[in-house]
Amino acid sequence: MSQKLKIIRKIMSKEKKGKEKEKEVAKVASKSKTIKEVQKPTSVLTEDAVGFLRNYINTPSAVGFESGGQKLWLDYIKPFVDTHFVDPYGTAVGVINPDAPFKVVIEAHCDEISWFVNYINNEGLIYVKRNGGVDHQIAPAKRVLIHGKKGAVKAVFGWPAIHTRLSNPDNKEPVAKVDNLFLDCGARNKKEVEELGIHIGSVITYEEGFDELANGYYIGRAMDNRIGGFMIAEVARLLKNNKKRLPYGLYIVNAVQEEIGLRGAEMIARRIKPNIAIITDVTHDTQTPMINKIIEGDVACGKGPSPCYGPAVHNKLLKIVEEVAEKNNIPLQMRTVSRSTGTDTDSFAYANDGCPSVLISIPLRYMHTTVEMLHKDDIDSTVQLMYETLLTLSPDTNLSYI
Numbered sequence: 001m002s003q004k005l006k007i008i009r010k011i012m013s014k015e016k017k018g019k020e021k022e023k024e025v026a027k028v029a030s031k032s033k034t035i036k037e038v039q040k041p042t043s044v045l046t047e048d049a050v051g052f053l054r055n056y057i058n059t060p061s062a063v064g065f066e067s068g069g070q071k072l073w074l075d076y077i078k079p080f081v082d083t084h085f086v087d088p089y090g091t092a093v094g095v096i097n098p099d100a101p102f103k104v105v106i107e108a109h110c111d112e113i114s115w116f117v118n119y120i121n122n123e124g125l126i127y128v129k130r131n132g133g134v135d136h137q138i139a140p141a142k143r144v145l146i147h148g149k150k151g152a153v154k155a156v157f158g159w160p161a162i163h164t165r166l167s168n169p170d171n172k173e174p175v176a177k178v179d180n181l182f183l184d185c186g187a188r189n190k191k192e193v194e195e196l197g198i199h200i201g202s203v204i205t206y207e208e209g210f211d212e213l214a215n216g217y218y219i220g221r222a223m224d225n226r227i228g229g230f231m232i233a234e235v236a237r238l239l240k241n242n243k244k245r246l247p248y249g250l251y252i253v254n255a256v257q258e259e260i261g262l263r264g265a266e267m268i269a270r271r272i273k274p275n276i277a278i279i280t281d282v283t284h285d286t287q288t289p290m291i292n293k294i295i296e297g298d299v300a301c302g303k304g305p306s307p308c309y310g311p312a313v314h315n316k317l318l319k320i321v322e323e324v325a326e327k328n329n330i331p332l333q334m335r336t337v338s339r340s341t342g343t344d345t346d347s348f349a350y351a352n353d354g355c356p357s358v359l360i361s362i363p364l365r366y367m368h369t370t371v372e373m374l375h376k377d378d379i380d381s382t383v384q385l386m387y388e389t390l391l392t393l394s395p396d397t398n399l400s401y402i
């Protein structure tokens with residue numbers, strides 16, 4: 001329910017009907033509309049920005065093989081930063097005020113869950129191994145690209161037809177598992193597979209890309225977490241466009257290899273040795289069927305960023321984020337994590353001598369499928385929250401616990 005509707009209903013229930021009252025309702029409605037319009041920040045989702053996001057999502061960027069997406073991201077962010085660098089495993093960093101001794105990081109990860117070619121049989125069918133937490137249940141009948149030595153080769157995850165799949169010794173429906181999934185690229189034997197440039201260790205990504213649904217939703221594969229890379233780039237763009245000067249060095253980090261154990265962040269945290277880190281990633285929207293809110297909490301797409309409480313999250317830094325949200329009328333959906341956050345926050349928090357870190361997640365439906373779905377409003381409010389938080393921080397910010 002919108003705020004405007006709430007006001008209207010409140011008035012209606014207090015003083016029932018009457019022409020005078022109707023006029024009053026209309027007046028309040030139009031007034032609240034004006035206020036809302038004035039307060040609503042300009043969306044970062046310009047035609048150019050969405051064009052970049054579409055291209056970024058559609059560019060394969062498998063875990064450990066992220067350079068395609070990283071090149072695109074660096075090209076986009078270069079005009080907004082003073083300098084940039086890339087670490088040995090491909091984590092890309094844009095820097096504002098590179099000489100400042102106090103360092104703040106905003107971070108996302110760029111790697112895309114994918115598959116490896118693991119075994120090619122004599123009939124030319126290809127068996128796979130996971131590269132990150134890719135979901136075997138959604139694989140049957142998906143179109144993929146196999147990234148071989150001669151470039152990308154189209155293939156499909158084959159699956160027995162509904163008519164034929166009961167004709168097995170058990171008479172049971174087969175269940176998709178890593179060891180019964182196979183790819184068919186049209187080759188008729190192992191030699192033909194190899195002639196296409198496909199080899200053991202070729203990575204495999206899904207073909208489905210970026211699209212829009214009704215009511216402000218985007219869908220695509222690997223929104224987790226390239227939406228984060230997009231949002232930190234947009235924060236840099238806002239800082240540049242609004243000519244903001246920061247009293248510290250800002251490191252805009254797009255890390256590799258999060259999906260296999262937060263490894264890119266681990267490496268870059270040691271290299272940068274930041275004083276503060278703000279991490280953004282995705283979290284589960286819990287409004288769709290088969291998710292238990294008692295366990296997963298209550299988070300909805302379109303209702304704002306979702307920071308979390310947890311030992312790796314620095315309490316005082318989180319408090320600053322919450323205050324910034326309140327001051328700027330950004331709704332938050334708080335949640336908790338047990339032990340670790342399972343995001344790059346852990347890598348930054350526990351790096352070096354301990355780095356005050358906070359996690360600001362964006363709600364997302366259907367994580368690790370090819371139709372990851374999120375809402376435009378959450379993109380805008382998450383960007384705004386990070387941007388306003390950065391404007392609040394300084395080397396003098398007191399983050400002492402005691």
Ligand SMILES: [Zn+2]
Pocket residue numbers: 224225259368
């Ligand atoms: Zn993930």
